[in-house]
Amino acid sequence: MLIQIINPNTSKEITQKLATLAEHTKSKQTKVIVRSPQHGPRSIECFVDEQIASASLLDLVIQGESENVDAHIVACFSDPALYAAREVSSAPVIGIxxxxxxxxxxxxxxxxxxxxxxxxxxxxxxxxxxxxxxxxxxxxxxxxxxxxxxxxxxxxxxxxxxxxxxxxxxxxxxxxxxxxxxxxxxxxxxxxxxxxxxxxxxVSAAIKHAESLVQLGLSTSKSGQFSTPLSKEFIGRYNHLSSS
Amino acid sequence: MLIQIINPNTSKEITQKLATLAEHTKSKQTKVIVRSPQHGPRSIECFVDEQIASASLLDLVIQGESENVDAHIVACFSDPALYAAREVSSAPVIGIxxxxxxxxxxxxxxxxxxxxxxxxxxxxxxxxxxxxxxxxxxxxxxxxxxxxxxxxxxxxxxxxxxxxxxxxxxxxxxxxxxxxxxxxxxxxxxxxxxxxxxxxxxVSAAIKHAESLVQLGLSTSKSGQFSTPLSKEFIGRYNHLSSS
Amino acid sequence: MLIQIINPNTSKEITQKLATLAEHTKSKQTKVIVRSPQHGPRSIECFVDEQIASASLLDLVIQGESENVDAHIVACFSDPALYAAREVSSAPVIGIxxxxxxxxxxxxxxxxxxxxxxxxxxxxxxxxxxxxxxxxxxxxxxxxxxxxxxxxxxxxxxxxxxxxxxxxxxxxxxxxxxxxxxxxxxxxxxxxxxxxxxxxxxVSAAIKHAESLVQLGLSTSKSGQFSTPLSKEFIGRYNHLSSS
Amino acid sequence: MLIQIINPNTSKEITQKLATLAEHTKSKQTKVIVRSPQHGPRSIECFVDEQIASASLLDLVIQGESENVDAHIVACFSDPALYAAREVSSAPVIGIxxxxxxxxxxxxxxxxxxxxxxxxxxxxxxxxxxxxxxxxxxxxxxxxxxxxxxxxxxxxxxxxxxxxxxxxxxxxxxxxxxxxxxxxxxxxxxxxxxxxxxxxxxVSAAIKHAESLVQLGLSTSKSGQFSTPLSKEFIGRYNHLSSS
Amino acid sequence: MLIQIINPNTSKEITQKLATLAEHTKSKQTKVIVRSPQHGPRSIECFVDEQIASASLLDLVIQGESENVDAHIVACFSDPALYAAREVSSAPVIGIxxxxxxxxxxxxxxxxxxxxxxxxxxxxxxxxxxxxxxxxxxxxxxxxxxxxxxxxxxxxxxxxxxxxxxxxxxxxxxxxxxxxxxxxxxxxxxxxxxxxxxxxxxVSAAIKHAESLVQLGLSTSKSGQFSTPLSKEFIGRYNHLSSS
Amino acid sequence: MLIQIINPNTSKEITQKLATLAEHTKSKQTKVIVRSPQHGPRSIECFVDEQIASASLLDLVIQGESENVDAHIVACFSDPALYAAREVSSAPVIGIxxxxxxxxxxxxxxxxxxxxxxxxxxxxxxxxxxxxxxxxxxxxxxxxxxxxxxxxxxxxxxxxxxxxxxxxxxxxxxxxxxxxxxxxxxxxxxxxxxxxxxxxxxVSAAIKHAESLVQLGLSTSKSGQFSTPLSKEFIGRYNHLSSS
Structure with missing residues (x-):
């Protein structure tokens, strides 16, 4: 089982701390990837930070999907972009x-x-x-x-x-x-x-919850609100999303 | 890890079905005991059934505690006696x-x-x-x-x-x-x-949730509503609870 | 008019106090029976006490029905077993x-x-x-x-x-x-x-509310949630409920 | 015990019907006065009707208080002026x-x-x-x-x-x-x-509820929201309220 | 645009203060009429005051309608008679x-x-x-x-x-x-x-909100709860409402 | 008075339509700027679209602030980034x-x-x-x-x-x-x-509401949740936000 843990801010130190914690918490059979976005704020402390981090972390969810991860964890206590992440994911997406x-x-x-x-x-x-x-x-x-x-x-x-x-x-x-x-x-x-x-x-709770869902074969419902977005044109710095 | 699954009705067939399901769902390292009470209704379909089953299943929670089980699952969709079970348990108690x-x-x-x-x-x-x-x-x-x-x-x-x-x-x-x-x-x-x-x-969800809590070392808070009941006298058919 | 007042704990002193209070509160035409269960805790101070008392008091509701009481009062401030009591009662059941x-x-x-x-x-x-x-x-x-x-x-x-x-x-x-x-x-x-x-x-409020309902000819609706339970087998110490 | 039943509309036929009903419903020891205001709409079917009836029925509550009635019933299903009536009443006021x-x-x-x-x-x-x-x-x-x-x-x-x-x-x-x-x-x-x-x-429920409250000696709390209004000047057609 | 501001109490000083405030707040193109009822309390401090003021202010709404005002403002913070006022008004009615x-x-x-x-x-x-x-x-x-x-x-x-x-x-x-x-x-x-x-x-907020609604051509919906009351007989001091 | 209307999607046609509407709706004294972001989706139909548009529109709020606009309107019915926009704005921000x-x-x-x-x-x-x-x-x-x-x-x-x-x-x-x-x-x-x-x-309602707030001198409270974000580093495509 492969779980992607997304640190939605761009602080490498926090990403590193999450990696250490995850190694300690996860089950033996589980592998984790811990990542932070290439774009965005160093910390999430207000609504502006959260909105920017939300747009940035979606890239990582899409990347994780292409790598067939079994679950995504969004590791910020404001649960940023949770519903959008579920739209672009067939795997479960869990907020901490x-x-x-x-x-x-x-x-x-x-x-x-x-x-x-x-x-x-x-x-x-x-x-x-x-x-x-x-x-x-x-x-x-x-x-x-x-x-x-x-x-x-x-x-x-x-x-x-x-x-x-x-x-x-x-x-x-x-x-x-x-x-x-x-x-x-x-x-x-x-x-x-x-x-x-x-x-x-x-974070620990989310890792265990992710393992549980994967073990039970339960994944994001693609019927209704979390169904895959329709293709459309995105311009400018979001051009790469045009084919999603 | 040892999880007790309590079927709160007295139908042996359902207890057997739960045992089969649990064997299939649990992680390798987990052991499960599946039990039903010695007293009570064959099925739980109304409030009377639920009240009687609630009183009966507490005996199994107490027994499980004495056997040091790591978690209890109450396997009826009305979540009978959940709060009372948590009072007599130091392990987590999970309703389905x-x-x-x-x-x-x-x-x-x-x-x-x-x-x-x-x-x-x-x-x-x-x-x-x-x-x-x-x-x-x-x-x-x-x-x-x-x-x-x-x-x-x-x-x-x-x-x-x-x-x-x-x-x-x-x-x-x-x-x-x-x-x-x-x-x-x-x-x-x-x-x-x-x-x-x-x-x-x-039931499957509860088994995985129980495993998660135990793996994280999280258990029923004994501070507040789920703290251990004070000793008191019970008479008649509940005399055995007097020392709890 | 005959009203049964159930003290759900097994403390005779409280039962006696309720009897004194009821005599003072009831209308002249009303008769009251005040009873406590043969089984259960001396006082109700936690969820365990309440669950045990709930199972015990149903016997008294059933007994009262067989004696054609016109209303039942459950005289504990947690209103234990209120919905279950209404299932086995054609008379109104009132929580204090x-x-x-x-x-x-x-x-x-x-x-x-x-x-x-x-x-x-x-x-x-x-x-x-x-x-x-x-x-x-x-x-x-x-x-x-x-x-x-x-x-x-x-x-x-x-x-x-x-x-x-x-x-x-x-x-x-x-x-x-x-x-x-x-x-x-x-x-x-x-x-x-x-x-x-x-x-x-x-308790006084419940006695007056009971008298009111009886005087108006209003009683527990047997259509829907409080309809009579289906017959089923109860085993062990609840065997006597099998024919209810 | 003397209960005043206020029909807040000015239809004498409905007042008469309420009187007949009340005679049939009340306990023997209870006396009832059934009245309708001297001012206002023949029926209450919209918010305008209700506002006018509310202002009118307060006169009857004040009159009833001066006659030492033991309870007031406001017999319209929109419970008009209930809180205002309780301000000018020391007796309980009950909406149907x-x-x-x-x-x-x-x-x-x-x-x-x-x-x-x-x-x-x-x-x-x-x-x-x-x-x-x-x-x-x-x-x-x-x-x-x-x-x-x-x-x-x-x-x-x-x-x-x-x-x-x-x-x-x-x-x-x-x-x-x-x-x-x-x-x-x-x-x-x-x-x-x-x-x-x-x-x-x-209406029947309100009569019984009124009798219950009076028998228990319970009456409108004059501490807080229902305390007596401060004296002030009312002009025009409400001049008579100036001394209340 | 003509806006009627109703001071629901009968204090001329407050009416005067509202007039001064309104002149200062309104847009140039807006004209305001500020009025208080001929009947009712000098101030609104309890439920009785509010009920009496509610009945009184409806006369002013009806008068304003006959003068084709474009909006009504009820300038008391308990928003008295708001729903009733909307029934007799085709213009918007705004509570402060x-x-x-x-x-x-x-x-x-x-x-x-x-x-x-x-x-x-x-x-x-x-x-x-x-x-x-x-x-x-x-x-x-x-x-x-x-x-x-x-x-x-x-x-x-x-x-x-x-x-x-x-x-x-x-x-x-x-x-x-x-x-x-x-x-x-x-x-x-x-x-x-x-x-x-x-x-x-x-009051200022209500004036601006009234101007906005009128500028957009938005007015009280006469379909549903605020539709015009049916004609009926009112007696006594409300006889003048009989033809409304 | 200068109001900025932000079309959060990147469809020029809709931006043009909003401009036409705004010219027709606004008061004479009001000037409007209608803009859409340089980045993002052509339409907003799901949570992903909304998250991307939210990050993009903040640039326009910041730009409008530097131009001293008196109010901002976010013209998409999901009210994207409303709270974040208020953090970077001293003028009111209104969702449609x-x-x-x-x-x-x-x-x-x-x-x-x-x-x-x-x-x-x-x-x-x-x-x-x-x-x-x-x-x-x-x-x-x-x-x-x-x-x-x-x-x-x-x-x-x-x-x-x-x-x-x-x-x-x-x-x-x-x-x-x-x-x-x-x-x-x-x-x-x-x-x-x-x-x-x-x-x-x-959109029309928001324009009028914006005009009202500006006329009353009311603007976003900078005390509490909408206070200005602390300075921090943003990397990658959001580097320009680092000094905000």
């Missing part, structure tokens, strides 16, 4: 926010989300509503750490994160914590041990 | 309705559900609302087959089921089908081939 | 949470609920959503009193309860208080006088 | 739509509503949402009978009504029928016998 | 709460509302739900100023208002402020400059 | 779907939407939920016309459109029609005359 909500809600009745920046909170709240998980979530909190700091997380940043998780449990009533950024993934285990509740990393 | 919604919504934007009896429809609609999946579901349809007929499904029953699935796609706009009864599980693959859309069997 | 919401919303635009234990709060929130009363409720608070303490309430417990009611009014904006436990019923009047707002006891 | 939803939902999982005119349907749908009963209602249907025809209902009108009720059951899945107009009240029993499901008349 | 929500949500993702009295908060929350804007609003706050004080606002009142707006931004996360009372309209600009976020006055 | 819902809901209680392709329906339903207008919309229908056919609409296409509008009114109960595609804008008037109900074209 969606996957983490699905895992967290099986093992807790109420989970809290801790993300990097206050600015990302409304984006995440929008996903909770879109996916129907708003009743499961106690609150979305921010540790106020710039995303690129995650390339080399300081002790101070870790403490900020740990403290917001703690408030989520003691003040908001969270029974589990969802980490609201792909860059935090490697911290899940340590945080869980310190906090005494499950901590869900969306 | 919940699992099937989580898998179906990754590969389709709208799914339909086809169950056995009209009477089960409101129960399933209740679960869609409880879990937040009501916007994903086009409709819940019934093929009008008594649950126990599934022990030995006739060609006529298969045709009824096939036709309701077809209507779900063509009339309701379903892009994938969720089978709304554990007893239908073995038919998923054949139906999918005939219908041309993914067909999700909740 | 449902009844208290219906009465409170006629005399206030926003009511608060005060219950015994924090653990019970999510169960009650679930009922508010299920019944459509979530917009009416300001908050669910807990006085942190073990249910069985209610058999003989101390002054300290009363003060805790009184203070949570007060916070519900002054901090949350509640215009009336619903008592979230059958065991508190006898305190409603005293609390109302001290607090200066209406205090609704669900 | 609200009451009928509360009674119907105790004895059925899904009820249908049949009203007189298509034009009234959105008003009723608004009430279902406002009170939180939208999930309980299968559909609102209209029999297309002008309200004043109810003064002397023809066989043809009865047949129209009966047929819409039948469609509500067979096509929409209603398990009980709520009559969506005070003028239909006397037909409930006959319709129920013919249809084989419970038929709820809101 | 509705208009302010529509403008605020175009320029902010979350807005706060600051009104005069705590008592008005539930009325406004009801409108947010009715119009579908509850997700856009962070909170409704009150500055605790009696409506008629607005005739001649003191520095202290302005400071109270300013401080609640500030809390809405810093504590609730509001990105823009909606002024929840027609009497505050003239303060919008000054508040916006001091607060550094957009401040929306519903 | 959002604008059309705001205008339609002032003049009708229920509106229907008719769009070009079945495939666009879920996108529009998503917007209805996001903006809170789902209760106002009776149904979204499709006339099954490829978007680019609108460059030169045939009589047959017009008839298809007309018939779907008619069904929306007679079968779904729509009281007004919203045209669900910018390319249909010029047909609004003719359709309205034939159908006898208001027909809302989102």
């Amino acid at each position: 926010a969606e996957a983490s909500f699905k895992f967290a809600s099986t093992i807790s009745a109420k989970f809290g989300i801790v993300t990097m920046l206050t600015r990302a909170i409304p984006m995440i709240q929008g996903l909770l509503f879109k996916y129907g998980y708003e009743k499961y979530c106690t609150n979305v909190r921010s540790a106020e750490i710039p995303v690129l700091d995650l390339n080399n997380i300081s002790n101070q940043d870790y403490q900020s994160l740990y403290q917001e998780c703690g408030k989520s449990i003691s003040q908001d009533g969270a029974e589990a914590i969802v980490l609201g950024c792909a860059g935090m993934s490697e911290l899940a285990q340590e945080l869980s041990q310190q906090l005494g509740v499950p901590v869900i990393d969306g | 309705a919940e699992a099937s919604f989580k898998f179906a919504s990754t590969i389709s934007a709208k799914f339909g559900i086809v169950t056995m009896l009209t009477r089960a429809i409101p129960m399933i609609q209740g679960l869609l609302f409880k879990y937040g999946y009501e916007k994903y579901c086009t409709n819940v349809r019934s093929a009008e087959i008594p649950v126990l007929d599934l022990n030995n499904i006739s060609n006529q029953d298969y045709q009824s089921l096939y036709q309701e699935c077809g209507k779900s796609i063509s009339q309701d706009g379903a892009e994938a089908i969720v089978l709304g009864c554990a007893g239908m599980s073995e038919l998923a693959q054949e139906l999918s081939q005939q219908l041309g859309v993914p067909v999700i069997d909740g | 949470a449902e009844a208290s919401f219906k009465f409170a919303s006629t005399i206030s635009a926003k009511f608060g609920i005060v219950t015994m234990l924090t653990r019970a709060i999510p169960m009650i929130q679930g009922l508010l959503f299920k019944y459509g009363y979530e917009k009416y409720c300001t908050n669910v608070r807990s006085a942190e009193i073990p249910v069985l303490d209610l058999n003989n309430i101390s002054n300290q417990d009363y003060q805790s309860l009184y203070q949570e009611c007060g916070k519900s009014i002054s901090q949350d904006g509640a215009e009336a208080i619903v008592l979230g436990c059958a065991g508190m019923s006898e305190l409603a009047q005293e609390l109302s006088q001290q607090l200066g707002v209406p205090v609704i006891d669900g | 739509a609200e009451a009928s939803f509360k009674f119907a939902s105790t004895i059925s999982a899904k009820f249908g509503i049949v009203t007189m005119l298509t034009r009234a349907i959105p008003m009723i749908q608004g009430l279902l949402f406002k009170y939180g009963y939208e999930k309980y209602c299968t559909n609102v249907r209209s029999a297309e009978i002008p309200v004043l025809d109810l003064n002397n209902i023809s066989n043809q009108d009865y047949q129209s009504l009966y047929q819409e009720c039948g469609k509500s059951i067979s096509q929409d899945g209603a398990e009980a029928i709520v009559l969506g107009c005070a003028g239909m009240s006397e037909l409930a029993q006959e319709l129920s016998q013919q249809l084989g499901v419970p038929v709820i008349d809101g | 709460a509705e208009a302010s929500f529509k403008f605020a949500s175009t320029i902010s993702a979350k807005f706060g509302i600051v009104t005069m009295l705590t008592r008005a908060i539930p009325m406004i929350q009801g409108l947010l739900f009715k119009y579908g804007y509850e997700k856009y609003c962070t909170n409704v706050r009150s500055a605790e100023i009696p409506v008629l004080d607005l005739n001649n606002i003191s520095n202290q009142d302005y400071q109270s208002l300013y401080q609640e707006c500030g809390k809405s931004i810093s504590q609730d996360g509001a990105e823009a402020i909606v002024l929840g009372c027609a009497g505050m309209s003239e303060l919008a600009q000054e508040l916006s400059q001091q607060l550094g976020v957009p401040v929306i006055d519903g | 779907a959002e604008a059309s819902f705001k205008f339609a809901s002032t003049i009708s209680a229920k509106f229907g939407i008719v769009t070009m392709l079945t495939r666009a329906i879920p996108m529009i339903q998503g917007l209805l939920f996001k903006y809170g207008y789902e209760k106002y919309c009776t149904n979204v229908r499709s006339a099954e016309i490829p978007v680019l056919d609108l460059n030169n609409i045939s009589n047959q296409d017009y008839q298809s459109l007309y018939q779907e509008c008619g069904k929306s009114i007679s079968q779904d109960g729509a009281e007004a029609i919203v045209l669900g595609c910018a390319g249909m804008s010029e047909l609004a008037q003719e359709l309205s005359q034939q159908l006898g109900v208001p027909v809302i074209d989102g």
